[in-house]
Amino acid sequence: xxxxxxxxxxxxxxxxxxxxxxxASGRTFSDFGMGWFRRAPGKEREFVxxxxxxxGITLHADSVxxxxxxxxxxGRNTVYLQMNSLKPEDTAVYYCAVQGTRFGLxxxxxxxxxxxxxxTQVTVSS
Numbered sequence: 700x701x702x703x704x705x706x707x708x709x710x711x712x713x714x715x716x717x718x719x720x721x722x723a724s725g726r727t728f729s730d731f732g733m734g735w736f737r738r739a740p741g742k743e744r745e746f747v748x749x750x751x752x753x754x755g756i757t758l759h760a761d762s763v764x765x766x767x768x769x770x771x772x773x774g775r776n777t778v779y780l781q782m783n784s785l786k787p788e789d790t791a792v793y794y795c796a797v798q799g800t801r802f803g804l805x806x807x808x809x810x811x812x813x814x815x816x817x818x819t820q821v822t823v824s825s
Contacts, residue, residue: 701725701814703795708819711785715823719780721795721816729753729773732798732805734812735780737791737821746807747793748780756805763789785823792818 707719719735734749748769749758757769766785771778778795798806799813806812 701797703797703814703816705793705795705816705819708793708821710822710824713785713787713823713825715785716781716783717785717821719782719793719795719819719821721778721780723776723778723795723797726797726814727801728776730801732803732811733769733771733778734796734798734806735769735778735793736796736809737789737793738818739788739791742791744794744809746809749805749807750778751805752802758805758807760807782821785821787823787825790821790823792820794818 702724704722732751735747736744737747738744750769750771754771766783768781795816796812797814
């Protein structure tokens with residue numbers, strides 16, 4: 700059974716930084732792409748970033764490009780989301796997810812991911 704546990708969320712002022720972590724277990728971590736999504740109050744879940752199984756390919760949403768960086772440490776079975784220059788509109792629950800296909804093509808759509816963490820709240824005050 701796959702388990703994903705996010706941590707690192709919290710309250711930060713606009714312009715500040717946070718680093719989210721997602722620890723994975725129950726699957727050969729290094730064989731699967733990973734993604735971060737978020738859901739703001741009253742809005743649909745949206746793609747934030749994704750990273751390929753070896754970490755050589757990354758995707759970032761236009762809204763976070765240049766401010767957020769996804770990375771992974773396969774030795775620690777952990778994926779990270781470094782968030783800099785945070786804005787109030789980044790306030791959301793952030794979820795990590797693992798792709799369902801081993802060595803699969805990296806995707807932005809939630810249908811590519813078959814297991815999700817419980818989420819961690821990020822609140823950015825103005």
